[in-house]
Amino acid sequence: MRKTLIYFVVLALLGFGVYYFLFAKHENSFPMDEAGFTVKDTAAIGKIYIANTDGNSVLVERTDSGWIVNKKYKALKGTVNMFLKLLTQQAPLYPVPQSLHNSVITNMAGAGIKVELDGRKGEKMRLFYVGGETPKDNGSYMLMEGAKRPYIVRVQGVSGYLTPYYSYKLADWRDRTIFDLKPEQIKSVSVQYPEQPVNSFTVNQDNGKVTIDANKELRVYALNEHRLTSYLKFFENINCEGYITSDNTMDSLLRVMPKHCIMDVESNEGKKQHIEIYWMPINKRSKNMVTEAPDVPGNKYDAERFFAVTNGYRDTVMIQVNTFKKLFRRAYEFYQADSTDAPKKTVPVLPKAIHK
Numbered sequence: 583m584r585k586t587l588i589y590f591v592v593l594a595l596l597g598f599g600v601y602y603f604l605f606a607k608h609e610n611s612f613p614m615d616e617a618g619f620t621v622k623d624t625a626a627i628g629k630i631y632i633a634n635t636d637g638n639s640v641l642v643e644r645t646d647s648g649w650i651v652n653k654k655y656k657a658l659k660g661t662v663n664m665f666l667k668l669l670t671q672q673a674p675l676y677p678v679p680q681s682l683h684n685s686v687i688t689n690m691a692g693a694g695i696k697v698e699l700d701g702r703k704g705e706k707m708r709l710f711y712v713g714g715e716t717p718k719d720n721g722s723y724m725l726m727e728g729a730k731r732p733y734i735v736r737v738q739g740v741s742g743y744l745t746p747y748y749s750y751k752l753a754d755w756r757d758r759t760i761f762d763l764k765p766e767q768i769k770s771v772s773v774q775y776p777e778q779p780v781n782s783f784t785v786n787q788d789n790g791k792v793t794i795d796a797n798k799e800l801r802v803y804a805l806n807e808h809r810l811t812s813y814l815k816f817f818e819n820i821n822c823e824g825y826i827t828s829d830n831t832m833d834s835l836l837r838v839m840p841k842h843c844i845m846d847v848e849s850n851e852g853k854k855q856h857i858e859i860y861w862m863p864i865n866k867r868s869k870n871m872v873t874e875a876p877d878v879p880g881n882k883y884d885a886e887r888f889f890a891v892t893n894g895y896r897d898t899v900m901i902q903v904n905t906f907k908k909l910f911r912r913a914y915e916f917y918q919a920d921s922t923d924a925p926k927k928t929v930p931v932l933p934k935a936i937h938k
Contacts, residue, residue, distance in 0.1 A: 615726065615728065615729065616726060616729045616730070617726065617729070618708060618726060619672055619673065619674055619708075619724055619733070619735050620669070620670065620672060621670060621708065624667075624670060626702060627666070627699055627700070628701050628702035629700040630642040630643075630697075631696075631697070631698040631699075631700075632695060632697055632749065633695070634694075634696075635694060638750045640652060640751070640754075642657055642662065642755060644702065655752070655756045656757040657755055658755055662755075664747070668747050671738070672735050672744060673738065674734070674735050675720075675721055675733070675735065676733065677731045677732070677734075678723060678733065683731065683732070686723050686732050687732065689713055689714060689723075690723065690732070693713075693714070694711045694713050695712040695750060696709075697712060709726070709727040710725060711724065711727075712724050712745055713725070713745070715743030716743065719741070719743060721734045721736030723735075753824060756825060758821040758824065759819075760821060760899075760901070761818075762818055762819055763847065763849055764818060765811070765814035765815050766790070766850075767850055768787055768817060769786070769848045769852075770784060770846075770847070770848045771784065771813075771814070771847050771848075772845065772847075773844075773909070773910070774843065774844040774845075775843055775912075776843075777841075778912075780797050780913070781912040782796075782797075783797075783912075783916070785810065785813060785814065787814065792810050792811050796914075800914060800916075803917040805916060806918060809915065809918075809920070813916075816908045822901045823899070823900045823905075824899065825900075826900055832898055836860055836898070839861055839862075839863070840860070841858055841860055842860060843859045843910060844856075854893070855892070855893065857893070858890065859888045859890045859901070859906070860889040860890065861879075861882075861888065861889075862883055862884040862887050862888055863883060864878075864881070864882055864883055868884045868886070869885060869886060885903065886902060886903050887902055887903065
């Protein structure tokens with residue numbers, strides 16, 4: 583028993599020694615000007631600039647109101663946090679072998695990514711270049727400005743290369759918020775259905791009093807005030823799935839696709855958001871290619887996603903039905919009793935036309 587314990591201790595010490603000399607020691611012993619890829623104090627970073635050799639780039643800057651992309655757009659918080667975390671965890675494993683040096687440098691010159699990190703006062707913190715993955719997919723090639731040799735850099739304990747984290751695409755860094763308002767911040771919400779105008783409505787709020795303007799036929803029924811006030815709670819943290827490059831092909835497609843809905847939301851501060859939502863053609867990714875979706879007209883469109891165009895920057899985005907369906911109420915729904923309510927004579931029995 584005692585011999586077994588001794589063997590166990592010896593093996594543990596040997597294992598620690600191997601790790602220390604192969605990994606930990608090297609990650610801390612390389613000179614900063616050659617391999618300073620680790621940035622522990624990310625709170626000191628004020629500016630991030632990433633560009634590729636084709637001239638595509640993003641500029642991410644810290645401001646008093648948060649991170650801003652390309653001096654115009656609010657940054658996606660998750661992407662910024664993930665990038666900053668990567669900087670604290672990535673570390674050089676070892677220099678690129680001399681036999682691979684020329685090929686790595688050549689590849690970086692043709693398809694490398696330039697990364698500049700500046701401090702909050704504009705001072706230069708880091709400038710390095712990111713290449714592709716290593717043959718064993720255990721890291722990425724990186725080269726510090728002015729260094730003699732590139733290094734293999736990785737996050738300890740993580741398999742895979744790091745290059746995708748260094749995205750120079752605006753869509754990867756932009757905030758995807760469409761609506762983010764608390765109920766008390768909303769002045770009005772207009773929901774219009776071009777193909778079913780009878781189901782359109784407008785909700786207004788004035789000093790906490792919520793009212794609705796809807797089809798006149800509905801006014802003979804009792805308004806479900808609980809549903810009406812609850813509806814304004816649905817406009818927090820509503821995001822798009824992603825941005826779509828608006829080119830001639832997309833513009834032509836949207837000109838012929840029917841609009842599902844048009845929404846206008848105004849805050850008490852006067853900020854307005856306008857979004858036009860279009861059906862998306864059914865495609866190979868559509869689940870209703872296999873199982874028909876009853877809520878999709880003729881089953882001709884994707885049952886899970888829509889195209890949408892927002893105001894301001896005239897962005898074309900993709901949105902998910904699961905995210906937006908709670909906003910797609912019909913006017914008559916605000917005049918129906920909740921299912922848990924006892925039957926009342928005021929529960930509307932609406933004309934079939936309104937149920938289109």
